[in-house]
Amino acid sequence: VNPMVLVGGITVIIGAALAFVQADIKKVLAYSTISQIGYMVMALGAGAWLAAVFHLFTHAFFKADLFLGSGSVSHAVHTFDMRKMGGLRKYMPQTFWTFIISSFALAGFFPLAGFWSKDEIINTAGKADYDFFLVVGLVGAFMTAAYMTRCVYLTFFGEYRGDEHPHESDRAITI
Numbered sequence: 001v002n003p004m005v006l007v008g009g010i011t012v013i014i015g016a017a018l019a020f021v022q023a024d025i026k027k028v029l030a031y032s033t034i035s036q037i038g039y040m041v042m043a044l045g046a047g048a049w050l051a052a053v054f055h056l057f058t059h060a061f062f063k064a065d066l067f068l069g070s071g072s073v074s075h076a077v078h079t080f081d082m083r084k085m086g087g088l089r090k091y092m093p094q095t096f097w098t099f100i101i102s103s104f105a106l107a108g109f110f111p112l113a114g115f116w117s118k119d120e121i122i123n124t125a126g127k128a129d130y131d132f133f134l135v136v137g138l139v140g141a142f143m144t145a146a147y148m149t150r151c152v153y154l155t156f157f158g159e160y161r162g163d164e165h166p167h168e169s170d171r172a173i174t175i
Contacts, residue, residue: 005046011041046130055120072169076088087160
Protein backbone atom coordinates (compact mmCIF):
# COMPACT_ATOMS: atom_id res chain seq x y z
CA VAL A 1 0.00 0.00 0.00
CA ASN A 2 1.26 3.44 -0.90
CA PRO A 3 2.13 5.21 2.39
CA MET A 4 0.46 8.44 1.23
CA VAL A 5 -2.83 6.62 0.70
CA LEU A 6 -2.50 5.01 4.14
CA VAL A 7 -1.65 8.30 5.91
CA GLY A 8 -4.39 10.13 4.01
CA GLY A 9 -7.01 7.52 4.89
CA ILE A 10 -6.07 7.53 8.57
CA THR A 11 -6.17 11.33 8.60
CA VAL A 12 -9.66 11.36 7.02
CA ILE A 13 -11.05 9.19 9.82
CA ILE A 14 -9.15 10.73 12.76
CA GLY A 15 -9.95 14.31 11.70
CA ALA A 16 -13.63 13.46 11.31
CA ALA A 17 -13.73 11.65 14.67
CA LEU A 18 -12.16 14.63 16.43
CA ALA A 19 -14.61 17.03 14.75
CA PHE A 20 -17.45 15.00 16.31
CA VAL A 21 -16.49 15.69 19.89
CA GLN A 22 -15.81 19.43 19.78
CA ALA A 23 -18.04 22.03 21.46
CA ASP A 24 -16.22 24.99 19.84
CA ILE A 25 -17.60 25.69 16.35
CA LYS A 26 -14.16 26.76 15.05
CA LYS A 27 -12.58 23.55 16.32
CA VAL A 28 -15.21 21.48 14.48
CA LEU A 29 -14.25 23.29 11.29
CA ALA A 30 -10.51 23.03 12.03
CA TYR A 31 -10.61 19.24 12.58
CA SER A 32 -12.83 18.99 9.52
CA THR A 33 -10.07 20.69 7.55
CA ILE A 34 -7.60 18.07 8.80
CA SER A 35 -9.97 15.36 7.57
CA GLN A 36 -10.30 17.03 4.17
CA ILE A 37 -6.52 17.35 3.87
CA GLY A 38 -6.50 13.57 4.43
CA TYR A 39 -8.66 13.20 1.30
CA MET A 40 -6.16 15.30 -0.64
CA VAL A 41 -3.20 13.23 0.55
CA MET A 42 -5.09 10.01 -0.17
CA ALA A 43 -5.77 11.29 -3.69
CA LEU A 44 -2.11 12.15 -4.24
CA GLY A 45 -1.06 8.67 -3.10
CA ALA A 46 -3.59 7.05 -5.43
CA GLY A 47 -2.27 9.08 -8.35
CA ALA A 48 -5.23 11.44 -8.56
CA TRP A 49 -3.24 14.67 -8.70
CA LEU A 50 -5.98 16.62 -10.46
CA ALA A 51 -8.62 15.42 -7.99
CA ALA A 52 -6.40 16.44 -5.05
CA VAL A 53 -5.94 19.96 -6.40
CA PHE A 54 -9.63 20.17 -7.32
CA HIS A 55 -10.62 19.22 -3.77
CA LEU A 56 -8.11 21.73 -2.38
CA PHE A 57 -9.69 24.44 -4.52
CA THR A 58 -13.35 23.60 -3.78
CA HIS A 59 -12.61 23.03 -0.10
CA ALA A 60 -11.03 26.48 0.16
CA PHE A 61 -14.26 28.14 -0.91
CA PHE A 62 -16.83 26.28 1.16
CA LYS A 63 -14.61 26.12 4.24
CA ALA A 64 -13.90 29.85 3.99
CA ASP A 65 -17.65 30.44 3.98
CA LEU A 66 -18.07 28.15 7.01
CA PHE A 67 -15.37 30.00 8.95
CA LEU A 68 -16.97 33.32 8.00
CA GLY A 69 -20.30 31.94 9.22
CA SER A 70 -18.76 30.83 12.50
CA GLY A 71 -17.29 34.30 12.89
CA SER A 72 -20.68 35.85 12.20
CA VAL A 73 -22.28 33.62 14.83
CA SER A 74 -19.54 34.41 17.33
CA HIS A 75 -19.94 38.12 16.65
CA ALA A 76 -23.66 37.82 17.39
CA VAL A 77 -23.48 35.75 20.58
CA HIS A 78 -19.94 36.50 21.83
CA THR A 79 -18.88 32.86 22.09
CA PHE A 80 -17.65 29.98 19.93
CA ASP A 81 -19.23 27.40 22.28
CA MET A 82 -22.08 25.68 20.43
CA ARG A 83 -23.57 24.64 23.77
CA LYS A 84 -24.41 28.33 24.31
CA MET A 85 -26.01 28.76 20.89
CA GLY A 86 -29.11 27.14 19.40
CA GLY A 87 -32.10 28.59 17.59
CA LEU A 88 -29.96 31.11 15.70
CA ARG A 89 -31.68 30.47 12.36
CA LYS A 90 -34.50 32.75 13.57
CA TYR A 91 -32.13 35.59 14.42
CA MET A 92 -29.54 35.09 11.68
CA PRO A 93 -31.26 33.89 8.47
CA GLN A 94 -28.52 35.00 6.06
CA THR A 95 -25.78 33.36 8.11
CA PHE A 96 -27.95 30.26 8.50
CA TRP A 97 -28.53 29.76 4.77
CA THR A 98 -24.94 30.37 3.73
CA PHE A 99 -23.76 28.01 6.49
CA ILE A 100 -26.25 25.35 5.36
CA ILE A 101 -25.20 25.54 1.71
CA SER A 102 -21.52 25.33 2.61
CA SER A 103 -22.19 22.45 5.01
CA PHE A 104 -23.90 20.54 2.21
CA ALA A 105 -20.95 21.26 -0.09
CA LEU A 106 -18.49 20.04 2.56
CA ALA A 107 -20.52 16.89 3.15
CA GLY A 108 -20.44 16.13 -0.58
CA PHE A 109 -24.09 16.58 -1.48
CA PHE A 110 -24.96 16.59 -5.18
CA PRO A 111 -24.71 18.92 -7.16
CA LEU A 112 -22.41 21.05 -4.97
CA ALA A 113 -18.64 21.27 -5.43
CA GLY A 114 -17.71 18.88 -2.62
CA PHE A 115 -19.64 16.09 -4.33
CA TRP A 116 -17.57 16.34 -7.50
CA SER A 117 -14.17 16.62 -5.82
CA LYS A 118 -14.74 13.87 -3.24
CA ASP A 119 -16.35 11.64 -5.87
CA GLU A 120 -13.28 11.93 -8.04
CA ILE A 121 -10.98 11.02 -5.13
CA ILE A 122 -13.10 8.06 -4.05
CA ASN A 123 -13.56 6.88 -7.64
CA THR A 124 -9.82 7.05 -8.33
CA ALA A 125 -9.05 5.11 -5.13
CA GLY A 126 -11.37 2.36 -6.37
CA LYS A 127 -9.91 2.33 -9.89
CA ALA A 128 -6.35 2.18 -8.49
CA ASP A 129 -7.27 -1.02 -6.58
CA TYR A 130 -7.30 0.72 -3.21
CA ASP A 131 -10.68 -0.82 -2.39
CA PHE A 132 -10.22 -0.44 1.36
CA PHE A 133 -9.54 3.29 0.90
CA LEU A 134 -12.57 3.60 -1.31
CA VAL A 135 -14.52 2.45 1.75
CA VAL A 136 -12.51 4.79 4.01
CA GLY A 137 -13.40 7.69 1.71
CA LEU A 138 -17.09 6.80 1.80
CA VAL A 139 -17.08 6.37 5.59
CA GLY A 140 -15.29 9.72 5.91
CA ALA A 141 -17.93 11.36 3.71
CA PHE A 142 -20.73 10.00 5.92
CA MET A 143 -18.87 11.10 9.04
CA THR A 144 -18.50 14.58 7.54
CA ALA A 145 -22.25 14.75 6.94
CA ALA A 146 -22.88 13.60 10.52
CA TYR A 147 -20.56 16.03 12.33
CA MET A 148 -21.73 18.96 10.20
CA THR A 149 -25.35 18.02 10.94
CA ARG A 150 -24.45 18.10 14.64
CA CYS A 151 -22.73 21.48 14.23
CA VAL A 152 -25.69 22.98 12.34
CA TYR A 153 -28.21 21.54 14.80
CA LEU A 154 -26.40 22.80 17.91
CA THR A 155 -25.89 26.24 16.38
CA PHE A 156 -29.09 26.97 14.48
CA PHE A 157 -31.87 24.72 15.79
CA GLY A 158 -33.62 24.22 19.13
CA GLU A 159 -33.93 26.96 21.70
CA TYR A 160 -31.35 29.69 22.16
CA ARG A 161 -29.16 28.77 25.14
CA GLY A 162 -26.94 31.84 25.42
CA ASP A 163 -26.92 34.95 27.55
CA GLU A 164 -26.48 37.55 24.79
CA HIS A 165 -29.17 38.96 22.49
CA PRO A 166 -28.46 37.33 19.10
CA HIS A 167 -28.74 39.36 15.92
CA GLU A 168 -27.77 39.08 12.26
CA SER A 169 -24.33 40.47 11.56
CA ASP A 170 -23.84 43.74 9.70
CA ARG A 171 -23.76 43.77 5.90
CA ALA A 172 -19.98 44.05 6.01
CA ILE A 173 -19.90 40.53 7.46
CA THR A 174 -22.87 38.89 5.71
CA ILE A 175 -21.97 40.02 2.19
